[in-house]
Amino acid sequence: xxxxRLSALMSACAVISALTAPFATAFPAVAHDSESxxxxxxxxxxAQPAPGAGAGTRAGGKVPVDKGEAAVLGQEHAETHARxxxxxxxLGDYPQTTRxxxxxxxxxxxxxxxxxFSAREYGAFKxxxxxxxxxVHVAQLPTGKVLMFSFERIETNPTKETAxxxxxxxxxxxxAYLWDPSKGSGNxxxxxxxxxxxxxxxxxxxxxxxxxxCAGHAFLPNGMLGVFGGNLGGNHGSGAKLSLVFDPWxxxxxxxxxxxxGRWYPSAVTGAxxxxxxxxxxxxxxxxxxxxxxxxxxxxxxxVPTTRNxxxxxxPVDIFKADAPFKHDYPHLFSLRDGKIYGLxxxxxxxxxxxxxxxxxxxxxxxxxxxxxxxxxxxxxxxGFRGPDSVLVLGGSRDDPNTYQLVGGQWKTxxxxxFGRTQDDTLILPDGTLFTVNGAFDIRDYGNGPYNPxxxxxxxxxEMRDADGNWKLGPAQRLPRGYHSNAVVLPDxxxxxxxxxxxxxxxxxDINDDMDGxxxxxxxxxxxxxxxxxxxxVPRSRIGYDDRxxxxxxxxxxxxxxxxxxxxxxxHSVNFSQRHLDVRIRSRGDGSLQLQAPxxxxxxxxxxxxxxxxxxxxxxxxxxFVSFGPPAAR
Numbered sequence: 107x108x109x110x111r112l113s114a115l116m117s118a119c120a121v122i123s124a125l126t127a128p129f130a131t132a133f134p135a136v137a138h139d140s141e142s143x144x145x146x147x148x149x150x151x152x153a154q155p156a157p158g159a160g161a162g163t164r165a166g167g168k169v170p171v172d173k174g175e176a177a178v179l180g181q182e183h184a185e186t187h188a189r190x191x192x193x194x195x196x197l198g199d200y201p202q203t204t205r206x207x208x209x210x211x212x213x214x215x216x217x218x219x220x221x222x223f224s225a226r227e228y229g230a231f232k233x234x235x236x237x238x239x240x241x242v243h244v245a246q247l248p249t250g251k252v253l254m255f256s257f258e259r260i261e262t263n264p265t266k267e268t269a270x271x272x273x274x275x276x277x278x279x280x281x282a283y284l285w286d287p288s289k290g291s292g293n294x295x296x297x298x299x300x301x302x303x304x305x306x307x308x309x310x311x312x313x314x315x316x317x318x319x320c321a322g323h324a325f326l327p328n329g330m331l332g333v334f335g336g337n338l339g340g341n342h343g344s345g346a347k348l349s350l351v352f353d354p355w356x357x358x359x360x361x362x363x364x365x366x367x368g369r370w371y372p373s374a375v376t377g378a379x380x381x382x383x384x385x386x387x388x389x390x391x392x393x394x395x396x397x398x399x400x401x402x403x404x405x406x407x408x409x410v411p412t413t414r415n416x417x418x419x420x421x422p423v424d425i426f427k428a429d430a431p432f433k434h435d436y437p438h439l440f441s442l443r444d445g446k447i448y449g450l451x452x453x454x455x456x457x458x459x460x461x462x463x464x465x466x467x468x469x470x471x472x473x474x475x476x477x478x479x480x481x482x483x484x485x486x487x488x489x490g491f492r493g494p495d496s497v498l499v500l501g502g503s504r505d506d507p508n509t510y511q512l513v514g515g516q517w518k519t520x521x522x523x524x525f526g527r528t529q530d531d532t533l534i535l536p537d538g539t540l541f542t543v544n545g546a547f548d549i550r551d552y553g554n555g556p557y558n559p560x561x562x563x564x565x566x567x568x569e570m571r572d573a574d575g576n577w578k579l580g581p582a583q584r585l586p587r588g589y590h591s592n593a594v595v596l597p598d599x600x601x602x603x604x605x606x607x608x609x610x611x612x613x614x615x616d617i618n619d620d621m622d623g624x625x626x627x628x629x630x631x632x633x634x635x636x637x638x639x640x641x642x643x644v645p646r647s648r649i650g651y652d653d654r655x656x657x658x659x660x661x662x663x664x665x666x667x668x669x670x671x672x673x674x675x676x677x678h679s680v681n682f683s684q685r686h687l688d689v690r691i692r693s694r695g696d697g698s699l700q701l702q703a704p705x706x707x708x709x710x711x712x713x714x715x716x717x718x719x720x721x722x723x724x725x726x727x728x729x730x731f732v733s734f735g736p737p738a739a740r
Contacts, residue, residue: 200263202617208559209613212584215563220581225634228570228580232600232629235291236621238298239283240268241604242319244592246673247284247354248329248714248731252594252602255282255301257319257337259622264612265557269319271343276312278339280319284357285625287596293621301350302361307390308339316361318348322374322436323675324382324682327712327735328411329354330418331675332403334384335369341392345370349403349423355414363422367397371435374682377462378445378707380410380735384423385430385449386437396433400426400460412648412712412736427465432456436680438484443493445708450499450512453478457512473510474517479503480549481589481679483532485540487511488686493709498540501530501679504547523569523577529588529679531603533595534686535630536671536718536726540571543603543628544679546588550608559612561586568628584626585609594674597716597729601628632725639665639719641727642697648733651710653703654692659719659727662694666722668701670715671729685710689717703734710734 171185213234220231242256258279261268270278282299289295301316318336320343325331331352338344345368351360368390374382382403389395404410405424411417430437430449438450447460448470454477457470482501486494496513500523507522527545535541545565547553552561565588568580583603591605603626610623643658659665672685687710690702699719704710712735718726 200265200612205612205614205617209615212613216566216582216584219563219567223581225629225631227631229628229630229634231581231583231626233291233625233627234584235625236615236619237283237285237604237623237625238296238621239281240590240607240610240623241592241625242590242607243321243323243675243677244594244602244604245323245325245331245352245675246594246596247331248673248733249354250286250288250597250731251354252285252287252596253282253299253331253352253354254285254604254623255280255318256590256607257281257317259607259611262611262617264559264608268607268611269337270317270339271337272340274308274339275310276314278306278308278317278337279314280317280336281315282352282359285602287598287602291625297357299352299357299359301359304348304361306338306346316348316350316359317346318350320371320677321346321348322369322372322384322387322682323677324374324376325673325675325713326351326376326382326411326418327380327733328413328416329714329733330411332374332382332418334365334374334382334401334403335372335387337370338368338390343370343388344368344392345372345387345389345397347390351418353417356417360417360419362403362418363420365401365423366425367399367401369397371678373435373437373439373680375439375441375447376683376711376713377441377447378711379462380412380707380712381462383426383439383447383460383462385439386432386435388435396431396435398429398431400428400430402426410712410736428460428467430458430460430467434478436481436678438497438499438680439682440484440486440494440497441711442486442497443489443495443708448497448512450484450497452480452502470512470515471517473499473512474519475503475506475508475510477503477506479506480528482528483530483542483679483681485532485534485681485684486686488534488538488688491688491690491709492705493687494685500532501542501545502528504528521571521575521577524567524579525564527565529591531591531593531676531679531681533593533601533674533681534671534684535595535632536599536669536686536716536729537632537720537724538573538669538686541601541630542569542571543583543593543601544587544591544605546586550589552586552588557608559586559609561588561609581628583628585613585624590678592676594676595671595716597731599630599633599718599726599728601630602626603628632723635723636721636725638725639721639727641717641719641730644717644730644732648735649703651703651707651734652705654700655703655732656695656698656700657717657719658698660697661719661721662697662699664721665691665699665719667691667720668699669718669720669726670704670710670732671718672710672713672715685715687715707735712736
């Protein structure tokens with residue numbers, strides 16, 4: 107190599123260094139393909155590389171390295187140069203000015219639309235602030251904090267694939283953060299809680315934080331979150347065998363023994379015995395290899411964790427006797443008041459009932475819509491003191507606004523929403539009403555074509571269902587949020603809305619900082635209708651089923667209802683834990699109420715619940731967490 111060539115390269119280092127510096131903490135070590143195809147509704151997977159992407163391109167995470175640079179500077183140094191060039195190119199494709207202008211435009215259109223809505227009747231969006239995570243997965247923890255987890259981004263252009271689905275190696279990594287609402291919305295309100303470092307069986311021998319995105323998750327009776335599956339990388343979506351637990355009390359992760367099969371996009375649900383059933387997902391062999399194997403955590407013979415000291419480590423799963431041959435991933439799973447698990451598949455003819463004691467599967471009637479639904483909502487409808495006995499399926503179709511209730515083993519077509527939408531999130535609120543937020547025309551299509559971040563305003567509109575089953579459209583959220591969107595009910599009754607990495611990147615006010623995501627806060631109408639009751643104290647110890655227990659409140663005479671709301675853990679429009687129960691008020695004292703716990707674990711699977719007190723206007727207190735159990739021994 108001539109001295110002028112070397113001099114030119116070393117001069118380039120200064121330029122490259124300047125280009126790289128802003129991205130040092132924002133990008134993983136390996137870039138991704140420059141083109142991605144859109145997803146079809148029938149596949150519902152992460153987008154795949156365009157045909158024809160070959161070696162030496164961005165396909166499969168390879169970086170186009172200049173051979174001359176590599177010869178002089180070494181491969182690693184040359185890759186640094188190549189990555190910087192690619193990032194500059196990406197920002198040129200979608201500059202910061204575009205992101206800033208988009209966000210300003212969305213704020214203006216939101217304000218104009220919402221100006222006609224009374225907060226007393228429709229609620230109101232009140233806050234919008236940056237977050238360090240995309241929020242592909244969320245969980246409202248019994249500490250009051252919210253766990254968010256997803257993946258390290260590999261792309262800053264929202265018209266391209268952001269997730270490392272096709273990446274083999276260390277760039278295929280997970281990340282997680284806690285948001286503490288009590289600390290507000292600044293940087294100090296977030297804490298990084300990186301998952302365990304693992305060595306994935308991908309032949310690369312490259313340790314990285316566990317790539318647990320696109321996993322399934324459910325709560326254990328001790329308030330810990332079990333997370334199962336994730337992304338092995340390659341083959342258009344391959345399932346990982348990961349089994350992890352997040353401990354909200356110490357804010358640490360623990361690894362457990364691997365599952366018997368990989369799962370990408372699985373579902374999970376906590377049964378009346380406190381054990382988690384795990385179903386569906388694409389196997390480690392890649393897309394189009396859904397697994398029918400059902401697994402259980404912890405395995406029979408291992409105790410169900412019921413206290414904060416019971417931290418599962420190296421605990422195995424075991425195989426459930428019946429299988430679950432869902433053709434499409436992320437089925438809705440519900441444990442209803444009869445103690446059975448209802449598995450409602452996206453295909454109309456894959457509706458099953460599982461008996462967790464006998465370990466059997468029986469068929470339920472076909473859903474009457476007679477077609478396959480995409481990712482969309484389903485909720486167990488509130489039904490009084492004994493827990494839910496029906497499910498309402500209401501999302502996942504851009505063409506069908508109808509809602510469908512499964513009750514008594516039969517389907518009923520119920521009141522329609524204003525329009526069909528996919529990728530929506532529907533929550534049960536403390537007063538028993540339903541609230542729909544987020545949604546899109548199709549996967550990564552907001553009404554103007556796939557991988558086009560422009561969205562029809564209608565998909566930003568919220569929708570509400572009253573106690574009589576009537577729907578009405580409400581105010582609009584700021585960002586359109588479709589694929590990978592999420593929402594949770596906070597203990598203070600507000601709604602946290604997050605998710606959809608494409609839209610968050612498209613509207614990032616500073617793409618060079620470490621705040622990839624955003625959070626929006628909605629205040630339901632009940633927070634605009636007078637003072638709250640005050641719930642001062644609840645029992646700290648676990649409460650037995652059907653037991654009476656005392657809570658302290660200076661507003662005992664004003665309380666008309668006491669309700670339990672299970673904390674949410676959700677992803678991909680599938681909510682793994684929603685549940686609403688009324689609690690009997692047995693007596694009123696001076697500054698106290700005597701309440702009666704749910705009658706059984708079938709009514710309320712063991713674990714933590716948010717307890718709300720409501721006055722005659724339906725205004726809820728700020729909730730406090732109570733726990734019920736123990737589960738029946740098995």
